[in-house]
Amino acid sequence: MGLRGRSALLIVDMQNDFLPGGALGISEGDVILPKINAYIRLFESRGLPIIATRDWHPPETTHFKSRGGLWPVHCVQGTSGAEFHPDLALPPGTIILSKGMGPEEDAYSAFQARDEQGRGLAELLRARGISHLYICGLALDYCVKFSGLDASREGFGFTVLIDATRAVNLKIHDAERAIEELVRAGAELTTFERLSRSPEEERE
Secondary structure, eight states: OOOOSSEEEEEEOOBGGGSTTSTTOOTTTTTTHHHHHHHHHHHHHTTOOEEEEEEOBOSSOTTBGGGTOSBOSOOBTTSGGGSBOTTOOOOTTOEEEEEOOSTTOOOOSGGGOBOTTSOBHHHHHHHTTOOEEEEEEEOIIIIIHHHHHHHHHTTOEEEEEEEEEEOOOSSTTHHHHHHHHHHHTTOEEEOHHHHTOOHHHHHO
C-alpha cells in the first residue's frame, strides 16, 4: 500500500506536556518521534502538505481537573509544555492548527482546531484538493481517534500510522478499543515500511 496522491500528513499534538516527563506524559510517546520524522521526510519528498495540531489551552478551563474536567493542567498557551517537542522536525510551511482554546472547550479532534486566520481543517483540506489523511501522534485513544472519526464524518479517507502513535490507556485496552472504532469508521492501518514502498515494489 503505497502513499496516495491528494493526501496530507496529520501530526497530532506532539507537544512537550504529552511526552514522558511532561504534565500529561504518555508512555513511549518519545519513542515515536523518529518514525514521525521519517513520515515527514516522506511527505516532504512528495510535495504533500504536512499539518500539525497542538493543544492550546487557556490557564483556566473546564478541560482541567481543577475546573471539574478529566485532565491535569497541560499545554497552556505560551508555556514550554505547549511547545512542540524539540526533536520533532517540522519543516517550513507546516500548517499549524490550535485547539482547545476556549474556557469550556475540550476539542479532542483536529477538525475542531483552527489556524491563525480561524480556518478549520476540513476547509483547509478541501481548498487544497486533499481527499485522504495519514494520521499519527498522540494520543491514539483520544485526539488521534476523534480526528479519524471526524475525518470519516467529513467525507475524507484516512489511514492511521500505527507505528507512530501511542495511547494514554486510562482504562486497560483503550488502545485496542480505539483501533476497533477507527476501523469500523473506515480506517486503514499501515506502517512506514509499507507506506514508503514505491509503486514498482508494490507490484512485485
